[in-house]
Amino acid sequence: MTTKLENLETAVKTVLGERILELKNALGEITIVVSASEYLDAMLALRDHPDTHFEELLDLCGVDYSAYGDGVWEGARYAAVSHLLSIKNNWRLRVRVFAPDDEMPVVPSLIDVWNAANWYEREAFDLFGILFDGHNDLRRILTDYGFIGHPFRKDFPVSGYVEMRYDADQKRVVYQPVTIEPRENVPRIIREEHYGMK
Template sequence: MTMIAQDEIAALEKLEAHIRKGLGERIDDAVITHGELTITVAPEAIRDTVAWLRDDEGCLFKCFIDICGVDYPAREKRFDVVYHFLSLRLNQRIRIKVMVDAQTPVPSIIDLFPAANWFERETYDLYGVIFTDHPDLRRLLTDYGFEGHPLRKDFPLTGFVEVRYDDIEGRVVYEPVKLTQEFRNFDFLSPWEGTDYVLPGDEKADQADKG
């Protein structure tokens, strides 16, 4: 585990105090973990927050790193949209989180950081989070005919459709997923063999359990 020096923690605490003073009630939460400051804001506050962190002389988080999503299906606001920025002036990173449900859109920040374009498209593609005022919010990593959002925790491993090229029709066609064989019930200790075959040595484990 990486140990964080006391002076680094002090610098992060100073940064947190400065941001709380500058952004005020727009900050819902702030926490320091693993040597990095994470702040949580409401969706409607994300643009003002990002712009302030970029332009404030005490921050200057001018380097956009990425945007990603996290899915917590048990929560009412099931998605975290997570932004990462770097300040070369401070030599520090910051993480911004926005919590939304499946219907709540998040304002786009690509006019503030054009590099966010594909990251917002990726988050939409894989999680289904909508970014308002995005000029071209299309799928990025999956096919345009893909159904659903594959990084949601409730998305089936098999997907919903399969894609193949049809020589007769001369085009790509989409069809419902067809499993050529049933899922097998595995004995997890011998996952390649199933439950009806005992690998040499497995019987010793059974005897040990009974003893």
């Protein structure tokens, strides 16, 4: 007797075939990787094919893999990860697409496939700098319009580059360089010789 995950895996392989670069069945979920060039067609097929019928995009987020696995990651740095739901078949699928260029990460937009992609893609752009080709309103959604950089990138400083404060003399908010001194907290470890032993 086949399990629900095995049925999903078979259906996804049937619908996408060679477009799947990698498929993992782990921790009760199936994750597939598709190339940026096949991404839009693969997502349309997953939505429209009756064997998969993923009618809902639950989430889309950006990921910076530069420090993944303690910095031993070899491959593209940025990815967009989507979580799909088929209400009809009662199953979920995770789809990962890597941007081929780390300097200018661009992947196709899913806004014409699922309307829900709009704000998710804006968030991934704002926080990671991933550009979504075909998105008609790609602008910052969480940070200020004058914000410099993308705060969820692994190389972005924890304290940022600028800070804002209200200037009573000018009666407005002003930006200035960060005044916080960078420091590294090193935890103190106290070990007792016979801790936990009786």
